[in-house]
Amino acid sequence: MSELFSQVGLIDIHSDLTRNIVSLRISENLFDDLTEDTEAWQSAQQLESDTKPKIFTNETPVIHRPFEESEWNMAIGFPFLNSAQSRYSDGAYGVWYGAGDLETTVYETVHHWKTKLLSDAEGFLKPGVSIERKVYLVRCDSALIDLRPLVQKYPETCYPDDYTATHAIGRKMHHEGHPGLVNKSARCEGEVYAVFTPDVLSNARHTCFLTYITTDKGVDIQKIPGKKWMTISD
Numbered sequence: 001m002s003e004l005f006s007q008v009g010l011i012d013i014h015s016d017l018t019r020n021i022v023s024l025r026i027s028e029n030l031f032d033d034l035t036e037d038t039e040a041w042q043s044a045q046q047l048e049s050d051t052k053p054k055i056f057t058n059e060t061p062v063i064h065r066p067f068e069e070s071e072w073n074m075a076i077g078f079p080f081l082n083s084a085q086s087r088y089s090d091g092a093y094g095v096w097y098g099a100g101d102l103e104t105t106v107y108e109t110v111h112h113w114k115t116k117l118l119s120d121a122e123g124f125l126k127p128g129v130s131i132e133r134k135v136y137l138v139r140c141d142s143a144l145i146d147l148r149p150l151v152q153k154y155p156e157t158c159y160p161d162d163y164t165a166t167h168a169i170g171r172k173m174h175h176e177g178h179p180g181l182v183n184k185s186a187r188c189e190g191e192v193y194a195v196f197t198p199d200v201l202s203n204a205r206h207t208c209f210l211t212y213i214t215t216d217k218g219v220d221i222q223k224i225p226g227k228k229w230m231t232i233s234d
Contacts, residue, residue, distance in 0.1 A: 001168050004154055011146040011182060016137040017098030017193050019075055020105035020210070023134030075136040075204030080197075087163050088170030088181075088194045095170065096195040098138060102208075103230070104190025109133065110212060110219050110232050111187050115161075126214065133210040140180075140193065142200035145173070147183040148191065160186045170194070 073081070076096065085091040099105045113131060147169075151158045156165035173181065173196055180195035195201060210229075211222040218233040 001165075001172055004150060004157070004169075005172070007150060008145050008147065009149070010143045012143050013140050013182070013193075015140065017100065017140050018102050018105050018207075019096075019098045019136045019138050019204070020102075020109050020133055021074065021078075021136070023074070023132060023209070071204060071206075074134075075138055075206075076198055076201045087166050088173070088196075090167045090171065092171075093174045093196070096198070096201065098140070098193045098195070099185070100191040100193070102135060104185050104188055104192065105135065106210070106221055106230065107187035107190070107232060108185060108192065110221075113212060114214070114219065127216045128214060130211055130213045133212065134206060135208050135210060136204045137207050138201050138205075139203040140195065140201055142179040142195075144193070145178060145181040147181055151184050158184055158186050170196075 079096045080094040083089065083091055083094045086095055086097070089095045097108070099108065114125065147154075147157050154165070156162070157169065159165070169181070172178075177197075179197050179200045180193060182191055182193050184190075185192045208223055211225065213220045213222070215231075218231055220228050221230045221232070223229045
């Protein structure tokens with residue numbers, strides 16, 4: 001890895017990243033008594049999110065701060081408090097993953113849902129299985145190591161399922177205190193971000209809910225319940 005790190009550059013990020021996590025849809029319970037129009041539920045949900053106070057700030061009344069902390073833990077803090085094996089971690093430390101756009105988070109999370117969870121649960125890898133997810137925008141302010149220009153020279157940094165090289169990269173970054181990196185996605189044409197410290201992440205805001213449903217040809221994704229938004233084929 002020393003040869004690779006002698007060639008990497010930095011990219012200064014001051015923008016939102018997209019974080020896609022498992023969560024129940026709640027908008028139906030909050031807004032279905034106002035209208036039967038599911039698109040109106042989505043609009044009301046977005047309005048509620050846009051008008052909420054900022055996450056984790058002292059300006060918020062004390063009584064609301066536990067709720068802010070809960071949101072922060074879901075969107076940012078959870079992987080740092082619950083270490084698990086992943087592309088850039090051998091399980092000894094936590095890594096937060098985001099992407100540059102919503103579609104990339106879908107490709108990434110669909111892959112892990114089907115290959116890591118459903119395939120390990122006997123009888124669940126079949127059509128008609130569903131899972132609900134919640135998507136946040138999270139602000140990142142940091143200079144990150146940029147692996148994207150080196151993928152062609154070091155293809156092992158983007159292997160779909162062999163994490164040997166990326167675990168070595170992650171261990172070095174964690175040990176030396178680097179805040180994070182950006183690389184090409186192994187699942188699609190997008191970009192993925194791995195962050196090793198929560199200090200560079202802030203201002204998590206909910207942006208939408210998603211539902212994944214397995215079919216005999218792949219996975220259908222819904223933004224609005226009952227309406228297919230995109231499909232990822234097997």
